[in-house]
Amino acid sequence: MIRILKGDAVSKLDQMHCKRIGQSSYELMETAVQGFIHWFEEQKFTGQEIFIYVGGGNNGGDGLGIARHLQQRNYQVTVVLCFNDEADLSADSKINFDRLPEGVSKISFEDFDFPSKGIFIDAFLGVGLKGKLRDSALPIVDSWNKQQGVKIAVDIPSGLLSEGIAEEKTSVACADYTVTFAFPKLSLLFPENAKVVGELVLVDIGIADSLYQEFESDLFYIQKKDIPERHRRFHRFSHKGDFGRILLIGGSLGKMGAVVLSAKSALRTGAGLVTCQIEESERFIIQASVPEAMVIGEDLKDLDAFDAIGVGPGWGVDNREKKLEFLLKSFSKPMVLDADALNVLSQNPELLSLLPKNSILTPHLGEFERLVGSCVNHLDRMGKASELSKKYQIILVLKGANTLISLPDGRQLFNSTGTHFMATGGAGDVLTGIITAFLGMGYSPENAAICGVFHHGLAGEYAGKIRFQGTIASDIIEQIPRTFEFVENS
Ligand SMILES: NC(=O)C1=CN([C@@H]2O[C@H](COP(=O)(O)OP(=O)(O)OC[C@H]3O[C@@H](n4cnc5c(N)ncnc54)[C@H](O)[C@@H]3O)[C@@H](O)[C@H]2O)[C@@H](O)CC1
Ligand SMILES: Nc1ncnc2c1ncn2[C@@H]1O[C@H](COP(=O)(O)OP(=O)(O)O)[C@@H](O)[C@H]1O
Ligand SMILES: [K+]
Structure with a gap:
């Protein structure tokens, strides 16, 4: 699994990679450029002039390489030179500058500062940005933000620091897409930066995962290739007991749909036996909508028969405190707590210390802040999530775009x-x-959380490609089986 490094570690990572595989830094830049071009061509942006803002560092060097490749593919390309003197160009950028074909138009920023329409590529500043933007850079970013058309940032939007937050006052070149190299810079994953980052695309430039281990970082990025090895494999004689007996506790008058959705999802994930513990009066809702699940209408006293318990969806918070306390005291295996189970915990924080070790809590940002208090920004939130995980030895799944999993070891x-x-x-x-479901199948809590979050997101992507903004939770469930295709084939 790749680590998310600090921006200033990038050049060291590059050097180590180049040394190890006998590649020059220029060749690595070329790999990044080709990765960008590959993505760009897949998008099928059509019929418009391309303007590339290029700075004097290696980010600009990427931009100059991109200009050459696009021109060779018959696009009409103009590079907007955002540096003073050719002599200031980094060594690799100079090579790309000298290789610019005649067909690429060159214009200095001073002569270009007027709104145009087209496709804009931001290769002005990358992770080499230090501190606040210099005054001389501000008009360039302002000009970029006034342009009309598709906007694509190379590696990172110019003006955004690799661990920074783009506050209203800060000047950052806003993008519709950010095509980043090797690993996502931390700031690209912050919800506060959503508007400046746009869609995030990661381009693999061939740096081995093992190289990342030589850098200290507790931050990781989960990709498809990390998933198959975390799955349990079953065999020809596997029976439903092997796939786990799970208990889902939740639902209340008017909120039974939540348990229906959880139960169907567990079954589509492969859970062997699903039992729902709900209010007796609501029994028929489950029986009619999920005939594969069993229903229990009273509080169970013996929980040991279950491999895993998930509690909270649609549960309500009234009179749940004692029930949750009973559950936490009677079930010693890790369990999943979501929604109202988390709200009950927030109202009764003394229950936190009863959580079975490695239990998985899945708050969205609102539920999380109810648990830990308000957070200034995502960095603060990340810190508080990690503290909570370590303190109670639990796994915290902070939901949202780029869901963050915090593990007890930090x-x-x-x-x-x-x-x-x-x-x-x-x-x-x-x-x-x-x-x-994964916990019930005997996955370690870490793997249940990682595989769960990954497959859930992938099912959502598949559903979104069919239903777009009409996607509903049931569509996500329908797509769960498809998300196992690549695991089976790997
Ligand atoms: N492993 C990777 O991630 C790779 C990265 N490459 C590219 O290399 C970039 C990093 O290149 P560099 O280290 O040359 O740095 P950059 O090109 O990101 O930035 C250096 C430039 O920023 C200017 N600058 C710094 N602080 C500033 C401030 N506060 N206000 C205004 N200007 C400021 C400097 O004067 C210099 O011109 C990456 O972002 C990426 O685009 C690729 O070429 C190859 C592989
Ligand atoms: N913009 C987004 N990008 C990716 N995933 C998202 C986004 N918004 C929501 N999700 C995912 O959808 C789920 C929503 O969960 P939650 O807020 O608990 O909804 P509900 O309580 O209605 O079930 C989470 O897993 C979250 O990660
Ligand atoms: K950039």
Whole structure:
């Protein structure tokens, strides 16, 4: 799994990579450029002039390489030179500058500062940015922000620091897409930066995962390639007991749909036996809508028969404190707590110390802040999530775009799957069902959380491609089976 490094570690990572595989830094830049071009061509942007803002560092060097490749593919390309003197160019950028074909138009920024229409590529500043933007850079960023058309940032939007937050006052070149190299810079994953980053695209430039281990960082990025090895494999003689007996506790008058969604999700994930513990009066809702699940209408006294328990979806908070306390005291295996179970915890924080070790809590940002108090920004939130995980030895799944998993040993993992089409009621209940199912199948809590979050996001992506903004939680459930295709084939 790749680590998310600090921006200033990038050049060291590059050097180590180049030395290890006998590549020059220019060749690495070329790999990045080609990765960008590959993505760009897949997008099928059509019929417009391309303007590339290039700075004097290696980010500008990427831009100059991109200009050459696009021109060779018959695009009409203009490079907007945002540096004073050719002599200031970094060595690799100079090579790309000298290789610019005649067909690429060159214009200095001073002569270009007027609004145009087209496709804009921001290769002005990358991770080499230090501190606040210099005054001389401000007009360039302002000009960029006034342009009309598709806007694509190379590696990172210019003006955004690799660990920074773009506040209203700060000047950052806003992008519709950010195509970043090797690993996502931390700031690209902050919700506060959503408007300046746009869609995030990660381009692999061939740096081995093992090289990242030589850098100290507790931050990781979960990708498809990390998933198959975390799955349990079953065999020809596996029976439903092997796939786990799970108990889902939740639902209340008017909120039974939440348990229905969790139960269906657990079954679609492969849970062997699903039992729902709900209010007796609501029994028929489950029996009619999920005939594969069993229903229990009273509080169970013996919980040991279950491999995993998920509690909270649609549960309500009234008179739940004692029930939650009983659960936490009677079940010693890790369990999943979501929604109202988290709200009950927030109202009764003394219950936190009863959580079975490695239990998985899945708050969205609102539920999280109810648990830990308000947070200034995502960095603050990340710190508080890690503290909570370490203090109570639990796994905290902070939901949202790029869901963050905090582990008791201090590691924090960002998920790469998901889409804004998942921002719909019940999507969280689906995640509860998926993670509880994995726990029931005997996955370690860490793997249940990682696989759960990854498959949930992927199912959401598949559903979003069919239903767009009409995606509902049931569509996500329908797509869960497809998310196992690549695991089976790997
Ligand atoms: N492993 C990777 O991630 C790779 C990165 N490459 C590219 O290399 C970039 C990093 O290149 P560099 O280290 O040359 O740095 P950059 O090109 O990001 O930035 C250096 C430039 O920023 C200017 N600058 C710094 N602080 C400023 C401030 N506060 N206000 C205004 N200007 C400021 C400097 O004067 C210099 O011109 C990456 O962002 C990426 O685009 C690729 O070429 C190859 C592989
Ligand atoms: N913009 C987004 N990008 C990716 N995933 C998202 C986005 N918005 C929501 N999600 C995912 O959808 C789920 C929503 O969960 P939650 O807020 O608990 O919804 P509910 O309580 O309605 O079930 C979470 O897993 C979250 O990560
Ligand atoms: K940039």
